[in-house]
Amino acid sequence: MKIFSKEQIYKGDKLTAKKQNITSTELMERAGTQIFNWIHQRMQGAQVPIHVFCGIGNNGGDGLVLARQLINYGYNVHTYVVNCSDKRTQDFLVNYERIKQTTKKWPIMLNCKADFPPIGPDDIIVDAVFGIGLNRPPNEWVKSLFQHFRASNAFTLAIDLPSGLYADKVPEDEDGVVWANYTLSFQSPKLVFFLPDTSKYTRQWEALDIGIDLEFLQQTDTEVELIGKNEMLPIYKPREKFSNKGTYGHGLLIGGSYGKIGAMILSGRATLASGAGLVTTFIPKCGYIPMQSVVPEAMVITDVDDEKLTAIKFEIAPTAIGIGMGMGQDEKTQTTFQKFLKSNSVPLVIDADGINLLSKHKDDLKLLKPQTVLTPHPKELERLLGKWKNDFDKLKKAKAFSKKYKCIIVIKGAHTITVFEDKLYVNSTGNPGLATGGTGDVLTGIITGLICQGYEPLTASLFGVYLHGKSADIAVEDYGYQSLTASHVVDYVAQAFLDLFAMPPAQPPAENEEENL
Ligand SMILES: NC(=O)C1=CN([C@@H]2O[C@H](COP(=O)(O)OP(=O)(O)OC[C@H]3O[C@@H](n4cnc5c(N)ncnc54)[C@H](OP(=O)(O)O)[C@@H]3O)[C@@H](O)[C@H]2O)[C@H](O)CC1
Numbered sequence: 001m002k003i004f005s006k007e008q009i010y011k012g013d014k015l016t017a018k019k020q021n022i023t024s025t026e027l028m029e030r031a032g033t034q035i036f037n038w039i040h041q042r043m044q045g046a047q048v049p050i051h052v053f054c055g056i057g058n059n060g061g062d063g064l065v066l067a068r069q070l071i072n073y074g075y076n077v078h079t080y081v082v083n084c085s086d087k088r089t090q091d092f093l094v095n096y097e098r099i100k101q102t103t104k105k106w107p108i109m110l111n112c113k114a115d116f117p118p119i120g121p122d123d124i125i126v127d128a129v130f131g132i133g134l135n136r137p138p139n140e141w142v143k144s145l146f147q148h149f150r151a152s153n154a155f156t157l158a159i160d161l162p163s164g165l166y167a168d169k170v171p172e173d174e175d176g177v178v179w180a181n182y183t184l185s186f187q188s189p190k191l192v193f194f195l196p197d198t199s200k201y202t203r204q205w206e207a208l209d210i211g212i213d214l215e216f217l218q219q220t221d222t223e224v225e226l227i228g229k230n231e232m233l234p235i236y237k238p239r240e241k242f243s244n245k246g247t248y249g250h251g252l253l254i255g256g257s258y259g260k261i262g263a264m265i266l267s268g269r270a271t272l273a274s275g276a277g278l279v280t281t282f283i284p285k286c287g288y289i290p291m292q293s294v295v296p297e298a299m300v301i302t303d304v305d306d307e308k309l310t311a312i313k314f315e316i317a318p319t320a321i322g323i324g325m326g327m328g329q330d331e332k333t334q335t336t337f338q339k340f341l342k343s344n345s346v347p348l349v350i351d352a353d354g355i356n357l358l359s360k361h362k363d364d365l366k367l368l369k370p371q372t373v374l375t376p377h378p379k380e381l382e383r384l385l386g387k388w389k390n391d392f393d394k395l396k397k398a399k400a401f402s403k404k405y406k407c408i409i410v411i412k413g414a415h416t417i418t419v420f421e422d423k424l425y426v427n428s429t430g431n432p433g434l435a436t437g438g439t440g441d442v443l444t445g446i447i448t449g450l451i452c453q454g455y456e457p458l459t460a461s462l463f464g465v466y467l468h469g470k471s472a473d474i475a476v477e478d479y480g481y482q483s484l485t486a487s488h489v490v491d492y493v494a495q496a497f498l499d500l501f502a503m504p505p506a507q508p509p510a511e512n513e514e515e516n517l
C-alpha cells in the first residue's frame with residue numbers, strides 16, 4: 001500500500017474533485033460519511049455521549065459532517081469548535097451552516113480552558129481538531145484541551161491523524177498531541193503511525209476509502225510503501241515441478257564464536273526453512289558437533305581456530321552469503337572479515353558483528369558491493385550512522401548512507417523499515433514476541449535463503465522481513481508474546497508461506513440467501 005506525502009494528498013484531492021466533477025465540499029461529505037458509517041456500524045445507535053471536537057480547517061469540517069450525520073441518526077452528540085484561530089476554511093464554513101440548520105444544539109465555541117466540557121471515561125471523543133494542515137505547535141490552551149482528553153480516559157477516535165501530530169515531522173512536546181485509541185485515516189495511513197517516536201499517538205489505525213481518483217493512486221510514485229500480503233503475493237516464486245536442490249541455490253552462512261554457535265544454528269535452520277536448496281555453515285571448530293547434530297541438513301566447514309573465525313576459506317560456490325551472526329569482534333576475525341569483503345562477489349547479507357566491525361572500520365564500507373543487505377537493530381544502526389535527532393533524521397541519514405554505499409538497510413524494529421536509496425518500505429507484520437534473542441539471526445537466514453532462490457536482494461529483504469514477522473504473528477497464537485522464541489519463528493516460516501495463499505474464512509450465508517439454497 002502506498003503511503004502518500006501530505007503534498008500528494010492535497011494534489012489527489014484536487015485532481016479527484018476535478019476528474020469526478022465534484023466540489024471539495026462533496027469530497028468532505030464523502031470523508032465524513034465514511035467516518036459516520038464506521039461508527040454507526042459499531043455503535044448501532046447506542047446512546048453513549050459522543051463529543052466531537054472540530055478545528056477550524058478541513059479536518060474540523062470532516063468533524064462537522066460527522067456530527068451532523070450522527071445527529072440525524074439520533075446519537076447523543078455534543079459538538080465543539082476549537083476556536084484556535086480566526087481563520088476558517090470554506091468547507092468548514094459550509095458545514096458549520098449545515099449543522100446549524102440540522103439541530104438547535106449549535107456547536108459550542110471553545111476559547112479557553114474555562115470552556116472545556118466534562119468528559120466521562122465511558123464517553124467517546126472524536127478528535128477533528130487538526131489534520132495534515134498542522135504547521136506549528138498548538139496554542140497552550142489547545143494543548144491543555146488535548147491533556148483534558150487524555151485525563152478523561154474516554155475512547156478517543158482521531159480523524160485522519162491525531163491532532164498535534166504532523167504528517168512529516170516529530171512533535172516537540174508530547175502533551176501537545178492527542179493520544180488516540182484509534183485513527184481513521186483517509187485513503188492511506190501516514191508514515192508517523194509506524195515510527196518509534198510517533199506511533200504511540202495512535203494504538204490502532206485504519207484507512208478509509210474516500211474514492212480518490214484511481215489513476216492518481218496507481219500512477220503516483222510514493223517515497224514510502226507499506227508492505228503486506230498484497231505486495232508480497234505477486235513476487236512469490238512458485239517451486240517448479242522439474243527442479244532439484246541445485247535450482248534453489250546454495251546458501252553459505254559465516255559466523256559463530258565460542259558460546260554463540262546457537263546464532264548460526266538458528267540462521268542455518270532459517271535459510272533452509274525459507275527454501276534454499278543447500279546450506280553450508282562456516283564456523284569455528286567448537287561448533288562442528290552441535291551444528292551437525294542439530295541441523296543435519298546443513299553442511300559444515302570449520303575455521304582452523306576452535307573458538308573464533310580467523311581465516312574464512314571455502315571451496316564451494318555459494319549463491320548467497322549471510323555473515324556476522326554470533327561472529328564476535330576479535331582482531332583476527334576483523335582481519336579475515338576485511339579480506340573476505342575484498343574478494344567476495346557473491347550477494348551478501350551482513351548482520352550483527354559484521355555490522356559492528358564495519359562501524360569500527362568505516363573505510364571497509366567502500367568494499368561493499370552494490371545491493372549488499374545490512375540488517376541492523378537500532379543500536380547497530382547508531383554505530384553505523386552516528387546519533388540522530390529523531391526518527392525523520394534517522395531515515396534521512398539512512399537514505400544518504402544507502403545512496404552512498406548503494407546498500408539496502410533493513411532497520412529492525414516494531415515496524416521494520418527497509419531503506420534503499422530514497423525509498424522506504426514499512427513492514428506490516430510482526431509483534432512484540434519478536435523482542436527476544438536470536439530472532440535477528442533467523443531474519444538473516446531467511447533473507448539469505450530467498451536470495452539463493454533468485455529473489456533480488458531488495459525483494460528478498462522485503463519478503464524476508466514480511467515472512468519473519470508473519471511467522472511470529474502465527475506462532476504467537478500458540479506461544480504467547482512472552483514464550484515465543486527464535487526457534488518458534490523458524491518453525492512457523494512454513495505457516496507464513498502457506499498463509500500467503502490461505503483463503504479468507506467463508507462467511508455464513510445471509511438469511512435470505514439461505515432460503516435460496
Ligand atoms: N483526501 C483527504 O485526505 C481529504 C482530507 N480532508 C481533511 O482535510 C484535512 C486537511 O485540512 P486542512 O484544512 O488543510 O488542514 P487542518 O484542518 O489540519 O488545519 C487547518 C488550518 O489550521 C491552521 N493551523 C495549523 N496549525 C495550527 C495551529 N497550531 N494552531 C492554529 N491553527 C493552525 C492552518 O492554517 P494557517 O493559515 O493558520 O497556517 C491550517 O491550514 C485532512 O487532514 C482531512 O481531515 C478533506 O475533508 C477530504 C479529503
Ligand SMILES: [K+]
Nearest residue numbers: 127130161163
Ligand atoms: K484529527
